[in-house]
Amino acid sequence: MTHTNRPPRKPGRFNAYTAYTWVLQHASEINGDPKRVAVGGESAGGNLAAVVSQMARDKGATLPVHQLLVYPMAGHDFNTPSYKRNAEAKPLNKPMMEWFYKHYLGKPQDANNPYAVPLAAKSLKGLPPATVIAAEIDPLLFEGKTYADRLKNDGVKVTYKEYPGVTHEFFGMGKVVDKAKDAEDLAARELRQAFGNQ
Structure with missing residues (x-):
């Protein structure tokens, strides 16, 4: 058995925050601008982008200029209207999400940790502007809409758009x-605006 000085591996959400802070600190080395950094992702990636934004706010770090959340995994309630309606949807369904969460949460009480489940946050005030894109045929539809509504209610600028007749994973097609294509164009416009490129 060998000994190393490396800390134990942390869950992905903390690695995402570490990556974000690395970008801020090393932006000039990669021809970037630390004042124009956004976070974004689809599904579990949307979860990580939302969590990074919350962690940056809570730690007093530089906030992302924008968060792009594409059908984000934001809640932990498997009985929402969209879970019921899309329980057997393809390519993502309720049994798959239950399996994912079983392996994502370190322990059951982590479902109450906003750094694992963004909707568990008591307040979303002070977070960066957001674009939330949702698909009709998706168990995550309701939680994405709920997260967008909570952001708005807490004073965060939000663009929300739900696309009818499409499924989870449609965004990259x-x-x-x-x-x-419309969703990709929307995301690009929102990011250009956030970066100051009208």
């Missing part, structure tokens, strides 16, 4: 799905 812009070459063949018109609604995906």
Whole structure:
């Protein structure tokens, strides 16, 4: 058995925050601007982007200029209207999400930790502006809409758009799905605006 000085591996959400702070500290080395850094992701990636934004606020760090949340995994309630309606949807369904959460949460009480489940946060005030994109045929639809509504209610500027007739994972299909192309264009416009590139 060998001994190392490396700390134990942390859950992905903490690695995401570490990556974010690394970008802020090393932006000039990669021809970036630390004042124009956004976070974004789809599904579990949307979860991490929301968590990074919350952690940056809570730690008093520089906030992202924008958070792009594409059908984010924001809640932990498997009985929402969209879970009931899309329990057997493809490519993502309720049994899959239950499996994912079983392996994502370190312990059951982590479902109450906003750094694991963004909707568990008591307040979303002071977070960066957000774009939330949702798909109709997706168990995560309700929690994405709920997160967008809570952001708005807490004074955060939010653009929310739900795309009818499409499923989870549609976002990357812009070459063949018109609604995906529209969603990609929306995301690009919102990010350009956040970066100050009108």
